[in-house]
Amino acid sequence: MSVSTAPARTSHVNRISAALAALVAAAAFAGTYLFDPVPPGLPGLGAVEFPRLICVIILGLAVLLALQEPGAPDPDNVAPDGPALAIWGCCLLFLPVMALVGLLGAGALFLVAAGWIWGERRIPLLLAVSGGLTLALWLVFVKAFRLTLPGGLVFGG
Amino acid sequence: MMMVVLGTVLGIFVGALPGISGSTTIALMLPMTIAMGPIPAICFLGAIYCAANFGGSITAILVNAPGDPSASATALEGYKMAEKGQAGLALGMSAVSSAIGGIVSVIVLIFAAPMLARAAYSFGPPEYFALALFGLSMCAAIGGDSAAKNLIAAALGLLIATVGMDLTTGVERYAFGVMELSDGIGFVPVLIGLFAVGEMLDQAARRYGKAQIIFADAARVPGWAEMKKCMRSIWIGSGIGTFIGALPALGATTAALIGYNETRRWSKHKEEFGKGSIEGVAGPEAANNAAVGGSMVPTLALGIPGSATTAIILAGLIVQGIRPGPHLFTEQPTLLYAVFASMLAANIFYLVMGLSMARLFARISLIPPAFLWPAVFVLSVIGAYGPNQSLGDVYVMLAAGVVGFLFRRAGFSPAPLIMGLVLGGMVEETLKQSLIIFGDDAGSVLAGFLGRPIALVLFAVTAAGLLWPVAARLFRGRRAAQA
Numbered sequence: 001m002s003v004s005t006a007p008a009r010t011s012h013v014n015r016i017s018a019a020l021a022a023l024v025a026a027a028a029f030a031g032t033y034l035f036d037p038v039p040p041g042l043p044g045l046g047a048v049e050f051p052r053l054i055c056v057i058i059l060g061l062a063v064l065l066a067l068q069e070p071g072a073p074d075p076d077n078v079a080p081d082g083p084a085l086a087i088w089g090c091c092l093l094f095l096p097v098m099a100l101v102g103l104l105g106a107g108a109l110f111l112v113a114a115g116w117i118w119g120e121r122r123i124p125l126l127l128a129v130s131g132g133l134t135l136a137l138w139l140v141f142v143k144a145f146r147l148t149l150p151g152g153l154v155f156g157g
Numbered sequence: 158m159m160m161v162v163l164g165t166v167l168g169i170f171v172g173a174l175p176g177i178s179g180s181t182t183i184a185l186m187l188p189m190t191i192a193m194g195p196i197p198a199i200c201f202l203g204a205i206y207c208a209a210n211f212g213g214s215i216t217a218i219l220v221n222a223p224g225d226p227s228a229s230a231t232a233l234e235g236y237k238m239a240e241k242g243q244a245g246l247a248l249g250m251s252a253v254s255s256a257i258g259g260i261v262s263v264i265v266l267i268f269a270a271p272m273l274a275r276a277a278y279s280f281g282p283p284e285y286f287a288l289a290l291f292g293l294s295m296c297a298a299i300g301g302d303s304a305a306k307n308l309i310a311a312a313l314g315l316l317i318a319t320v321g322m323d324l325t326t327g328v329e330r331y332a333f334g335v336m337e338l339s340d341g342i343g344f345v346p347v348l349i350g351l352f353a354v355g356e357m358l359d360q361a362a363r364r365y366g367k368a369q370i371i372f373a374d375a376a377r378v379p380g381w382a383e384m385k386k387c388m389r390s391i392w393i394g395s396g397i398g399t400f401i402g403a404l405p406a407l408g409a410t411t412a413a414l415i416g417y418n419e420t421r422r423w424s425k426h427k428e429e430f431g432k433g434s435i436e437g438v439a440g441p442e443a444a445n446n447a448a449v450g451g452s453m454v455p456t457l458a459l460g461i462p463g464s465a466t467t468a469i470i471l472a473g474l475i476v477q478g479i480r481p482g483p484h485l486f487t488e489q490p491t492l493l494y495a496v497f498a499s500m501l502a503a504n505i506f507y508l509v510m511g512l513s514m515a516r517l518f519a520r521i522s523l524i525p526p527a528f529l530w531p532a533v534f535v536l537s538v539i540g541a542y543g544p545n546q547s548l549g550d551v552y553v554m555l556a557a558g559v560v561g562f563l564f565r566r567a568g569f570s571p572a573p574l575i576m577g578l579v580l581g582g583m584v585e586e587t588l589k590q591s592l593i594i595f596g597d598d599a600g601s602v603l604a605g606f607l608g609r610p611i612a613l614v615l616f617a618v619t620a621a622g623l624l625w626p627v628a629a630r631l632f633r634g635r636r637a638a639q640a
């Protein structure tokens with residue numbers, strides 16, 4: 001499988017990261033106004049002071065980061081192409097499929113689908129690895145560690 | 158001895174699995190130890206505890222997916238070494254330094270337990286707050302492109318730690334009516350997401366073929382030159398791990414992260430850090446295993462667990478009819494000798510097993526990515542779901558995976574976020590407790606902290622650690638301008 005040939009991103013990474021951090025801090029600060037009020041008479045700090053302090057610190061650090069010189073773009077930071085987005089999509093679909101066929105069933109399907117998209121074209125090998133790994137996971141986690149894994153609609157649980 | 162061997166094998170295995178930590182395994186095995194006598198039971202549980210910390214480094218080094226939270230610092234340098242084809246050497250150094258750290262802490266445990274317990278007893282909320290602040294200040298230098306990015310990540314970790322019910326006031330914060338968020342966000346799903354899933358998403362975007370995987374050299378005992386290079390790091394890690402392990406509630410993860418930073422601070426080869434430094438593997442691995450022995454100090458000497466895992470071991474001792482405390486040293490020395498001996502034996506066993514099986518472990522790096530990374534994802538889902546059997550944790554893991562991917566692309570290190578999340582609760586609670594002790598006005602708070610020498614020393618070291626690089630840079634700039 002060859003390296004993805006999507007172009008590398010140009011880098012204003014510091015400013016974008018700083019903006020995102022500031023956005024998160026601002027949203028979190030605003031969120032503190034939705035907290036229930038603290039019962040009167042309790043000593044010491046309330047529930048809002050510490051999160052607000054952290055938000056202010058993040059805002060300050062974001063300003064510092066935005067003022068830093070941007071580094072050179074990393075040539076290894078290739079943009080995700082179609083197959084990469086498809087693999088990410090499989091990760092997102094994992095949970096709804098798990099609700100249907102359970103965690104082990106979703107895992108087996110994911111191993112085949114993601115492996116195929118990743119570039120493995122030997123179907124028998126994909127199926128064998130998927131089946132073998134699923135069996136191993138069942139033996140270790142369900143039988144040995146006695147974990148109850150979701151069975152989904154099809155397999156119950 | 159059979160129990161020690163069984164515990165060691167089980168500990169290495171579960172330590173390597175993301176999400177199934179030593180504490181989870183000890184909790185699962187506890188009911189089985191009831192039928193054993195007290196000595197076999199404590200030997201079995203102690204061996205699992207010792208070996209799991211080492212086991213976590215295996216996947217941390219090979220696939221950047223720490224099997225145990227305490228191996229998150231090891232992943233920073235160990236994975237970079239694996240990418241350079243030095244997986245075997247990294248695993249070998251991990252095994253050796255883990256064993257040395259573990260053995261040093263057991264020796265300290267044998268000779269200095271009552272004294273260390275008294276020192277730990279003198280730590281109150283102000284001292285814990287100062288220590289937590291010191292730990293967070295270390296984040297400035299842990300990986301990543303810049304101190305600002307690392308501190309932002311640490312602060313985000315602190316913010317995430319505020320999600321859930323505030324213990325002091327009972328107010329729900331950032332829960333938005335979602336029941337799963339009322340209990341807060343656990344650091345295991347965040348850890349798995351940031352490291353394992355984030356790496357998987359990044360690998361999917363790059364999709365290097367098998368040719369990109371550099372052949373791993375065979376695992377080997379590090380040579381004399383490598384040991385000489387790393388001995389300072391190992392001693393630093395062992396000392397830090399033993400001390401931090403002895404303080405209740407901190408644990409191996411904190412010890413490993415502080416151990417990594419101190420190793421870097423005192424290294425003569427700072428330029429190697431971030432690119433696969435063998436010292437960056439040795440230091441945190443010695444620290445996290447030294448924390449094991451250290452955490453047994455307050456557990457055995459005071460009956461106060463030094464970590465979550467020792468809390469479970471304490472429960473195991475009580476179930477066996479043993480009540481730890483100062484009297485244990487005089488009334489039941491046989492049990493204590495068994496504990497010490499089993500921990501020493503476990504350290505030696507996992508050293509031998511780690512070195513002999515590391516060649517096998519290193520072959521993981523030769524598995525085609527099309528099989529390896531989807532398997533890592535499935536294992537991560539199970540690892541996130543397993544501890545609390547909560548789908549909410551799986552959602553958290555996925556969200557953390559996205560954050561982990563974005564961190565990688567933006568030059569942020571994931572370790573400071575984990576540090577902030579681990580220490581966040583303690584920072585807030587000890588700050589609140591300190592303010593209650595000293596009073597609310599600034600003057601009395603200042604006077605209060607000035608009266609706590611241990612806290613003062615820690616504040617001074619924190620300030621020096623943060624300001625020294627800035628001062629050094631200004632000084633160098635002025636000299637360059639004059640020249």
